[in-house]
Amino acid sequence: MxxxxxxxxxxxxxxxxxxxxxxxxxxxxxxxxxxxxxxxxxxxxxxxxxxxxxxxxxxxxxxxxxxxxxxxxxxxxxxxxxxxxxxxxxxxxxxxxxxxxxxxxxxxxxxxxxxxxxxxxxxxxxxxxxxxxxxxxxxxxxxxxxxxxxxxxxxxxxxxxxxxxxxxxxxxxxxxxxxxxxxxxxxxxxxxxxxxxxxxxxxxxxxxxxxxNTYSESRLRLMGYVLSNMNVYSEYNTALITLTREEQGKFHYIKGDSEGFVNIPLSIKNVCFSCFLREDTEKDMIKISFRSVGTFPCNQLAAEFFSGGGHLNASGGEFYGSLAEASALFEKAIEKYKPLLTAKG
Ligand code: 5GP
Ligand code: MN
Known part of the structure; x- marks a missing residue:
């Protein structure tokens, strides 16, 4: 029942x-x-x-x-x-x-x-x-x-x-x-x-x-590429992956190809917060995806820094500016949230 x-x-x-x-x-x-x-x-x-x-x-x-x-x-x-x-x-x-x-x-x-x-x-x-x-x-x-x-x-x-x-x-x-x-x-x-x-x-x-399990070969290669460029901020238990428009072109990106990428860094021991920044194909903006495990409120960080929102463990937002600017803001955000990111439990 x-x-x-x-x-x-x-x-x-x-x-x-x-x-x-x-x-x-x-x-x-x-x-x-x-x-x-x-x-x-x-x-x-x-x-x-x-x-x-x-x-x-x-x-x-x-x-x-x-x-x-x-x-x-x-x-x-x-x-x-x-x-x-x-x-x-x-x-x-x-x-x-x-x-x-x-x-x-x-x-x-x-x-x-x-x-x-x-x-x-x-x-x-x-x-x-x-x-x-x-x-x-x-x-x-x-x-x-x-x-x-x-x-x-x-x-x-x-x-x-x-x-x-x-x-x-x-x-x-x-x-x-x-x-x-x-x-x-x-x-x-x-x-x-x-x-x-x-x-x-x-x-x-x-x-x-x-x-x-019905993806293209190029999607899998793109995944390998994105992960090989991943940034891990060990002191923040955080990982960041990014994807530019140019890189999308190189890998024949089609909508949905990067679906799920943001979850992968969470498989690293101690990483409890993952961020994916992607230059959007339709609009002139950076699409942001956040995932967390445990109690870290990624929706709160999304709302505060990227006018976004969502759930405690899965949220997102948009950023109007360059990828480098978005990354810099992200680094500022994790600095502010460091106490929560490194809290035990
Ligand atoms: P995803 O990373 O799968 O695109 O989004 C995960 C969740 O974050 C969505 O289910 C939604 O709740 C939230 N989200 C994603 N993008 C935005 C956004 O731009 N604004 C707000 N408010 N929430 C978003
Ligand atoms: Mn839903």
Whole structure:
């Protein structure tokens, strides 16, 4: 049995909307990851099984290793089909905002979502949700939005209508947001949910292979290159890796190729904080990813120095300036956070 995470009043409120709605739009954050796509498609499969007209819209492209997911072909990219997407957003009865807590996380889509008269619900697990939805289901203690989607469908009484396809999407989001159940994954209910998803016919081992073992040769070479240039700040228990636009070109970089790189330095003994600085391919900025183990609050450092945020152990931000400037600021940040970085335990 699962604990009731989502308040009953919110389940009842959403169920009322759901029963009356014909057109439902599901949106998720910019540079969608496994949980963004997994939760969106998980909910999508359920809603189409209830004969709703459903559209999943994300701000921009997502990595190739998520394209096998059932329903992936139906996802609309806002930056390519803006006019059509704007129409769907304006005409929706209900808009489900998944895996983000603030309108700025959906970039160019924000205005259209804010302006739409549709009823809006947030289903998310990031800290500090902004107040832009009539129903806010925000549970930072839950490790993925996909898990929340599973919990929502079950609480509405529709477990039996979750299809194998929907279960695969939900599983993928749960797996990717926990590093294949290596962090944020000590809640035993996660494994109860996995067991329920397996009962739908999900092949979890095959999903792992499809997500993590279908990269290109050049991606692996890029990984070797990035790691060989890694900076380890032993006195700070910290590691830094970087990637310039030029280096990306050399290794035929495509979106998603550096996914997961930021986690690797954490496999060094005593390193509890890892940073990845990458010159963005689309915007003139440095994309920043942070990961930590234990109690080090990388989201706090991200917010203070890089106007970013996220979770305790996985956060990020953006930096407008050169890579050298970003690195220098990073060094300043770890100097300030040295007491926390070197604290025992
Ligand atoms: P990733 O390193 O996978 O890009 O991001 C990890 C987490 O950091 C995301 O799930 C998100 O919570 C947070 N994050 C990443 N980039 C940003 C950003 O620019 N702003 C904020 N507020 N959070 C971010
Ligand atoms: Mn997530």
């Amino acid at each position: 699962l604990t009731k995470v989502i308040e009953q009043a919110k389940i009842d409120h959403f169920t009322k909307w759901f029963e009356r709605a014909d057109k439902i739009v599901i949106v998720s954050h910019v540079s969608p990851d496994g949980d963004a796509i997994g939760s969106s498609l998980g909910l999508y499969h359920f809603l189409i099984s209830q004969d709703k007209i459903v559209n999943v819209i994300v701000p921009n492209a997502y990595p190739d290793f998520l394209k096998w997911m059932p329903g992936s072909k139906d996802i609309l990219l806002y930056d390519r089909y803006k006019e059509f997407a704007d129409k769907l957003i304006a005409e929706a009865d209900v808009i489900c905002c998944l895996d983000f807590n603030a309108l700025k996380r959906i970039d160019e889509m924000a205005d259209a979502i804010a302006a739409s008269p549709a009823r809006k619900v947030m289903i998310d697990h990031h800290l500090y949700p902004e107040d832009f939805c009539r129903i806010t289901m925000s549970y930072p203690g839950i490790s993925s939005t996909s898990e929340l989607v599973f919990r929502l469908i079950c609480r509405m009484g529709y477990f039996s209508d979750i299809s194998k396809e929907g279960a695969e999407c939900i599983y993928t989001g749960m797996m990717t947001d926990t590093g294949s159940f290596t962090y944020n994954s000590n809640n035993r209910e996660i494994y109860f949910i996995i067991s329920e998803l397996l009962s739908k016919g999900v092949d979890k081992d095959d999903i792992y292979r499809k997500v993590y």
